[in-house]
Amino acid sequence: MRRDELLDAAEALLQDQGAQALTLAAVAERAGVSKGGLLYHFSTKEALVKGMIERLIADFDALIEAQGESTYTRSYVAATFEAVETGRLRRWAVVTGAAGDPALLAPLREAMARWMRQGLDDEPDPPASQIVRLACEGVWEVATHCSAIVDFAAVRARLLALL
Structure with missing residues (x-):
């Protein structure tokens, strides 16, 4: 999975459910990847937001x-x-x-x-x-x-x- 697709999934999650729903597990699920696949690109929630x-x-x-x-x-x-x-x-x-x-x-x-x-x-x-x-x-x-x-x-x- 590409980095932009993960960022798209995080943004969509934010838009649909708000900041409280932004977790690495929720983003991975939304993107259809394993949490490990997400962690390869973004090791923390802060790194994801920074991205x-x-x-x-x-x-x-x-x-x-x-x-x-x-x-x-x-x-x-x-x-x-x-x-x-x-x-x-x-x-x-x-x-x-x-x-x-x-x-x-x-x-x-x-x-x-x-x-x-x-x-x-x-x-x-x-x-x-x-x-x-x-x-x-x-x-x-x-x-x-x-x-x-x-x-x-x-x-x-x-x-x-x-x-």
Whole structure:
């Protein structure tokens, strides 16, 4: 079994049953592998959560890179809305909710700092770019809890207009 399939099983378990259900035995059962097969890739629950967080960061980095916009902030906006519109947002909510230990979220905090700083000096209006990036974080938060109240297309258009 591949590492990503184990991470998928862990995320699905989190989404369906919550953080309290995340055990190595439950993930192995969900993935259809022996506990030993899971332990080969993830020796502890913390290693599993760390793996999910690392994958989130890599996925969002790749999503930003794939946008091909004229500035980093435009790519960041496009990646944010693509993640919201395709349901990738749910993955973030369940994984970060499962971390429990603030130390496990350190890589995510470091990635967030990088995403907020990256390319700012190359932007036509760095303060506006920073405001737009921060607003995207608000989009993530609202979309996680009550997405029906937001017209995402209108918000996206307005954020891009600020740039």
